[in-house]
Amino acid sequence: MSSNAGVANINGGVMKENNLRLILETVRSRQRVSRKELAALTGLTAATVTNLVKKLLRDGFLLEGERGESRSGPRPIFLELNAGWGYVVGVELTATDIICVLTDFRAQVLHRLDVPFDMEAGREAVLDLLVATVVEAIAGSGVERERIRGIGIVSAGPFSRARGEMIAPPNFPGWRRTPIKRIVEERVGIPVWFDKETQAAAFGEYWFGEAAGSRVLFACNVFRVGIGGGILVDGKAYRGHRENAGNIGHTKIALDGELCTCGEIGCLETVGDGRAAVRAVRARFAERPDEFEGVSDPGEIDFGFVVRGAESGHPACREAVGDCAQYVGMVLANVIRTVAPDTVVLCGEFPDDCEYFVKQCIRSASARFDLAQEDVRIYHSTLGPQIAALGGVAIVLDNLGPSSEDS
Numbered sequence: 001m002s003s004n005a006g007v008a009n010i011n012g013g014v015m016k017e018n019n020l021r022l023i024l025e026t027v028r029s030r031q032r033v034s035r036k037e038l039a040a041l042t043g044l045t046a047a048t049v050t051n052l053v054k055k056l057l058r059d060g061f062l063l064e065g066e067r068g069e070s071r072s073g074p075r076p077i078f079l080e081l082n083a084g085w086g087y088v089v090g091v092e093l094t095a096t097d098i099i100c101v102l103t104d105f106r107a108q109v110l111h112r113l114d115v116p117f118d119m120e121a122g123r124e125a126v127l128d129l130l131v132a133t134v135v136e137a138i139a140g141s142g143v144e145r146e147r148i149r150g151i152g153i154v155s156a157g158p159f160s161r162a163r164g165e166m167i168a169p170p171n172f173p174g175w176r177r178t179p180i181k182r183i184v185e186e187r188v189g190i191p192v193w194f195d196k197e198t199q200a201a202a203f204g205e206y207w208f209g210e211a212a213g214s215r216v217l218f219a220c221n222v223f224r225v226g227i228g229g230g231i232l233v234d235g236k237a238y239r240g241h242r243e244n245a246g247n248i249g250h251t252k253i254a255l256d257g258e259l260c261t262c263g264e265i266g267c268l269e270t271v272g273d274g275r276a277a278v279r280a281v282r283a284r285f286a287e288r289p290d291e292f293e294g295v296s297d298p299g300e301i302d303f304g305f306v307v308r309g310a311e312s313g314h315p316a317c318r319e320a321v322g323d324c325a326q327y328v329g330m331v332l333a334n335v336i337r338t339v340a341p342d343t344v345v346l347c348g349e350f351p352d353d354c355e356y357f358v359k360q361c362i363r364s365a366s367a368r369f370d371l372a373q374e375d376v377r378i379y380h381s382t383l384g385p386q387i388a389a390l391g392g393v394a395i396v397l398d399n400l401g402p403s404s405e406d407s
């Protein structure tokens with residue numbers, strides 16, 4: 001065989017694989033679809049669709065369901081995903097919780113666990129707990145372990161996706177260069193994919209939330225500690241040079257300002273995350289303790305206190321949360337101008353726990369960018385704390401697509 005023919009074969013294989021994925025994704029988004037509709041939706045010829053569907057049925061990805069209506073000729077058979085083709089576990093490891101979900105191939109959640117822990121227990125103890133949580137989720141779901149196709153673990157950066165390694169996350173003291181993928185794979189015996197939690201949140205919203213079909217999605221994660229972003233273009237991650245895209249927490253919003261954990265000055269994180277809100281309210285308490293009935297010590301003012309205060313109208317809490325939201329909204333307006341997403345989703349503890357933050361953040365972005373005029377949707381995700389764990393599931397499902405080879 002000449003080398004040219006080899007290249008042609010490889011390209012043919014890649015094209016077939018892309019088309020198989022396209023069909024699978026179309027069935028996933030439509031839930032039930034006929035071959036004729038598939039041809040119209042994908043732009044593939046009827047003959048190609050018939051061939052590819054035959055392979056997907058043979059490999060167990062698809063099932064033939066009930067028949068639809070037809071005015072003339074045979075009634076079309078609807079195709080759907082085979083929920084039992086395989087099962088997936090998604091895990092988010094935060095600095096305080098292990099959030100674990102188990103889903104079928106249709107991405108229906110069958111089991112979920114949220115296990116809080118104390119980081120001071122140390123890395124080995126937390127890794128033991130993570131492995132035990134995955135094992136417990138599988139046992140609790142009733143799915144045989146052999147039928148779990150993969151585990152998607154997501155956590156804080158910096159990280160190496162290629163090596164499946166946590167590099168040195170600031171809130172994980174003692175976790176420097178932790179090969180989390182290898183550790184969990186060895187101990188659970190199931191393939192693991194590892195990714196960043198803020199990127200996973202974008203996947204979670206796209207696959208499980210309300211962003212399906214969005215062309216360019218920006219997920220804005222605002223946490224108690226830290227701020228980050230994730231970008232999807234046509235459902236695929238846009239990661240940028242060194243996978244650093246979307247890192248809005250360290251965009252600069254002031255020439256001078258507070259020192260950030262990253263070592264620089266004037267980062268969004270220093271004025272926009274939960275810590276910033278708590279700092280501001282504590283500073284106000286130091287000046288005007290009379291505004292804080294029943295509080296005798298600044299230590300009593302934590303994130304929960306501040307968001308509850310903002311919700312119930314406490315002036316100092318409203319002001320602090322409003323300021324954080326102003327800054328985040330301002331950066332979002334800049335993101336909208338530079339990245340041009342059609343959809344921006346707010347997620348993370350700050351928006352999840354504080355509706356006032358969400359409102360003020362959207363108001364701040366709208367004041368700087370005409371969202372309606374430009375047809376940009378910005379909203380708060382309803383997926384709550386599971387969003388990144390669901391993203392872990394999506395990452396596995398995205399990697400488990402069909403191959404062009406015959407099986």
Ligand SMILES: [Zn+2]
Nearest residue numbers: 250260262267
């Ligand atoms: Zn920074």
